[in-house]
Amino acid sequence: MYQRTTVSVMQKEGGSVLIQSYSPRGFTVDGNRVLGPCALLPPAILQWNVGSYKNITEDSLALFYLLEPRIEILVLGTGARVERVDPVVLRFMRKKGIAVEVQDTPNACATFNILSTERRVVAAGLIPPPSAGWDAE
Numbered sequence: 001m002y003q004r005t006t007v008s009v010m011q012k013e014g015g016s017v018l019i020q021s022y023s024p025r026g027f028t029v030d031g032n033r034v035l036g037p038c039a040l041l042p043p044a045i046l047q048w049n050v051g052s053y054k055n056i057t058e059d060s061l062a063l064f065y066l067l068e069p070r071i072e073i074l075v076l077g078t079g080a081r082v083e084r085v086d087p088v089v090l091r092f093m094r095k096k097g098i099a100v101e102v103q104d105t106p107n108a109c110a111t112f113n114i115l116s117t118e119r120r121v122v123a124a125g126l127i128p129p130p131s132a133g134w135d136a137e
Contacts, residue, residue, distance in 0.1 A: 016042070016116040016117050016119070017029060017030055017040060017042040017043060017045075017116055018030060018113050018116060018117070019040070019109040019112060019113055019124075019126075022105060022106070022109055022126070022128060022129065023128065024128050024129065024130050024131060025128065026038065026128055027109075027126060027128065029045050030045075032045060034047065035047070036048075036128065037049070037050050037051075037125070037126060037127045037128065038124075038125075038126050039063060039064070039123070039124070039125050039126075040112065040123055040124040040125075040126070041063065041064070041067060041071075041123050042116065042122075042123070046063070048060070048125055048126070048127075050125070050127060052079070052083075052127065053076075053078040053079065053083035053084075053085060053127065056076065056078075056085050056086070056089060056125070057086070057089060058088075058089055058092050060125075061074070061089065061092075061093060061125070064093075064098065064123050064125065065093065065096040065098060067123070069121060070096075070097060070098065070121070071098055071121050071122060071123045072098070072099065072120055072121045072122065073098070073099045073100075073101060073115060073120060073121070073122045073123075074093065074098050074099070074100045074101070074122075074123050074124070074125065075101045075103065075108045075111050075112045075115070075122060075123070075124040075125075076100060076101065076102045076103070076108065076124070076125050076126075077103060077104065077105030077106075077107075077108030077109065077124065077125070077126040077127055078102060078103070078104060078105065078108075078127055079104065079105055079127045079128070079129050079130065080104060080105070080129040080130055080131065081104050082102060082103055082104050083102075085100075085102050090102075104129070105126055105127060105128065105129045106129065108124060108126060109124075109126065112124040112126075
């Protein structure tokens, strides 16, 4: 499986967190390498304890809906392709007032970056794809 990684990012006021690259091993976010699945909760980057899209549950998403101020949009990257997340989980997040966008990880990274630069209150849960073409590591 993946090694444990803890990364904290302190950013300047008004800056946006950007995903610079991804690989089968993990992600590079603002120059910090994160191994395995990660949760981006700007300004924090955390390791996300999911092995695959099948592990995305109400419990695994708790860190996203317990935040204050509440995030507007949660972008989920499910790996190399878009996978079907349990509709009950998606309804639960909508009831919490959070829009969820489920995409393959490459597109989820791009979507997160765009929303982040637009200063939207966005978070991401990302699972590394088994193979990657956008790898600057």
